[in-house]
Amino acid sequence: xxxxxxxxxxxxPKGFEEVVGxxxxxxxxxxxxxxxxxxxxLLFCGPRGVGKTTCARIVARLINNFDDASTESSTxxxxxxxxxxxxxxxxxxxxLIDQVRYPPQFGKYKVYIIDExxxxxxxxxxxxxKTLEEPPPYAVFILATTEKHKVIPTILSRCQIYDxxxxxxxxxSQHLKxxxxxxxxxxxxxxxxxxxxxxxxxxxxxxxxxxxxxxYSSDRSISYKNxxxxxxxxxxxxxxxxxxxxxxxxxxxxxxxxxxxxxxGFDGHHFISGLATHFRNLLVCKDKATVQLLETxxxxxxxxxxxxxxSGSSFIMSAxxxxxxxxxxxxxxxxxxxxxxxxxxxxxxxxxxxxxxLNHIGEGVKKKV
Numbered sequence: 001x002x003x004x005x006x007x008x009x010x011x012x013p014k015g016f017e018e019v020v021g022x023x024x025x026x027x028x029x030x031x032x033x034x035x036x037x038x039x040x041x042l043l044f045c046g047p048r049g050v051g052k053t054t055c056a057r058i059v060a061r062l063i064n065n066f067d068d069a070s071t072e073s074s075t076x077x078x079x080x081x082x083x084x085x086x087x088x089x090x091x092x093x094x095x096l097i098d099q100v101r102y103p104p105q106f107g108k109y110k111v112y113i114i115d116e117x118x119x120x121x122x123x124x125x126x127x128x129x130k131t132l133e134e135p136p137p138y139a140v141f142i143l144a145t146t147e148k149h150k151v152i153p154t155i156l157s158r159c160q161i162y163d164x165x166x167x168x169x170x171x172x173s174q175h176l177k178x179x180x181x182x183x184x185x186x187x188x189x190x191x192x193x194x195x196x197x198x199x200x201x202x203x204x205x206x207x208x209x210x211x212x213x214x215x216y217s218s219d220r221s222i223s224y225k226n227x228x229x230x231x232x233x234x235x236x237x238x239x240x241x242x243x244x245x246x247x248x249x250x251x252x253x254x255x256x257x258x259x260x261x262x263x264x265g266f267d268g269h270h271f272i273s274g275l276a277t278h279f280r281n282l283l284v285c286k287d288k289a290t291v292q293l294l295e296t297x298x299x300x301x302x303x304x305x306x307x308x309x310x311s312g313s314s315f316i317m318s319a320x321x322x323x324x325x326x327x328x329x330x331x332x333x334x335x336x337x338x339x340x341x342x343x344x345x346x347x348x349x350x351x352x353x354x355x356x357x358l359n360h361i362g363e364g365v366k367k368k369v
Contacts (some may be wrong), residue, residue, distance in 0.1 A: 007207040011179055012054055019051050019058075020175045020203055021167035028162070029055065033062050039160035041132050041141045043117075045148040046164025049202030053081075055164075056113045056142040063140065064107035078107045085116045093124045097131050103138050110139050117143040118150035125152050132158045166201025169193065169295045175203065176210055180222065185214060187222040190297050194227050197295065234266055236300055239278040242344075243307060246319065251348035255341055268340040269330045276323040282308045283316050314354055319347045 013019045016026035025044075032038045038059070044052040060079045082096060096112065104110045114120075120128070132141060132155065143159060145151060173192040180187040191213070199206035213222050213230050228235050238261055245253035261271050284290040285301075285308035294301055308316075326343035333339045 007179060007211050008204045011207070013051070013058065014061075016055075016058055019055060021171040022051055022055070022164055025051075025055060025162050025164060029059060033059070038063055038140065040135050040139065041159045042143065043148070043151070043156065043159035043161045044142060044144045044164060045151075045161065046146070047166055047201055048146055049199075049204030049206075050164045050167055051203070052144040052164055053113065053115060055162075056111075056144060059142065060109070060111035060113070060140075063109050063111070066107065078104050078109065079111050079113065081113045081115065083115050084119045088120045088124055090121070090123045090127050093120070093127045097127070100131060100136060100139050103136070108138065111142060112139065113142045113144065115144045116146070117155075118145045118147045122152070125155055129154055129158070167203050168201075169196040172196035172199060172201075172203055172206045176206060179207075179210065183214075183220075185220055185222060188224050190224045190299065191222045191227040193295075193297050193300075194224070194231065194233055195222075198231050198233065232266075232270075234261065234271065234274055236303070239275060240303060240307060242275065243278065243282070243311070246344065246348045247310060247315070247351065249348050249351055251345045254344045254348055258340060258344060262337070268336050269327070272323055272326050272330060272340050272343065276320060276327055279316055279320040279323055282311055283313070283320065286311075286313055286316070312354070315350050318350045318354075322346050322350075 016030050019026050029038075042056075042059070044056060046052060057079065064078055080096070080099065082092070100110070100112070135141065141159075143151075143155075148156075148161075148163075173189070173196040176192045176195060177187065177189075179185075180192075195206050195209045195213070198209060209231060210222070213226055214220055216230055217223070217226055227233070238257060242254050242257050245251075245257065258268075258271065262268070281294055281296075281304050284293045285304045291301070291305070294304060296304075322343050326339055330336055330339055
């Protein structure tokens with residue numbers, strides 16, 4: 001085996017300018033470091049894979065004035081990383097406190113990065129309180145957590161809190177596009193958008209999927225087809241075809257498409273959940289002001305806009321309600337496939353029901369006149 005390095009490590013940011021989608025955090029930290037106003041206890045909280053530990057390491061490097069080249073070697077004496085998930089006892093915190101007593105041998109600050117800090121026991125938190133409140137002038141504590149609500153209030157009150165957010169799909173896809181260019185990989189834009197959507201705001205997850213699809217392809221390329229096959233994503237075209245059949249009141253055609261989807265290995269819950277999302281996307285396309293809520297490529301957006309023109313708002317709302325109800329009832333049903341098929345038949349009869357209602361109302365008006 002060669003010395004392969006996964007993209008999440010190879011392209012880990014070494015400076016704030018490389019951090020993706022966290023401008024509100026990086027700008028604040030840059031100003032604090034530049035003005036010498038860095039707090040001695042920081043809490044980085046947010047979803048997984050959004051850059052909490054990365055930003056902690058960048059802070060540690062910058063406050064010690066280390067350059068990029070010396071990061072791997074010199075900071076070993078200045079940066080202490082503790083995984084609270086596996087080192088959560090009072091003794092682990094006492095060992096850390098004992099280390100804090102000694103000033104740094106190299107650089108200005110000793111930085112302690114405690115990951116998954118919410119996993120510390122209550123006793124460990126209590127043992128940590130005094131040191132966190134009044135640390136020596138050369139010590140900086142950076143706590144990272146995905147579950148801020150599990151950190152006790154007395155710890156929160158002693159920290160400067162930075163809330164990291166989910167990274168936008170557009171930011172992730174643009175970052176993947178840059179990496180593909182650096183690596184000389186041909187990547188289709190639709191495929192990168194799918195990876196970004198599947199990552200759900202976590203850049204690390206997106207980079208892992210990026211590596212997986214590149215490895216799958218013999219010619220080191222990322223195509224839309226390979227992406228949907230590897231990430232267990234149902235092609236957009238199936239939802240467009242099903243919706244066209246439902247709009248035409250052809251419930252038989254819709255059932256045959258669903259059967260084809262099941263034969264491909266997708267379960268009914270996956271399909272009905274995706275269909276509800278599809279109807280939601282059609283709904284936002286009915287209003288020019290909300291089209292921007294559609295997170296997809298321009299090509300797919302055009303397809304949504306075209307189908308939205310053919311679909312009435314009443315049909316979309318009724319179909320969305322039926323699909324959502326099926327999604328909620330799916331797990332508790334003993335005949336899950338029937339639940340989905342019944343939902344499709346109901347949706348296919350919506351146009352007929354709407355026409356009947358309109359005619360009935362019209363007749364009632366004529367009688368009154």
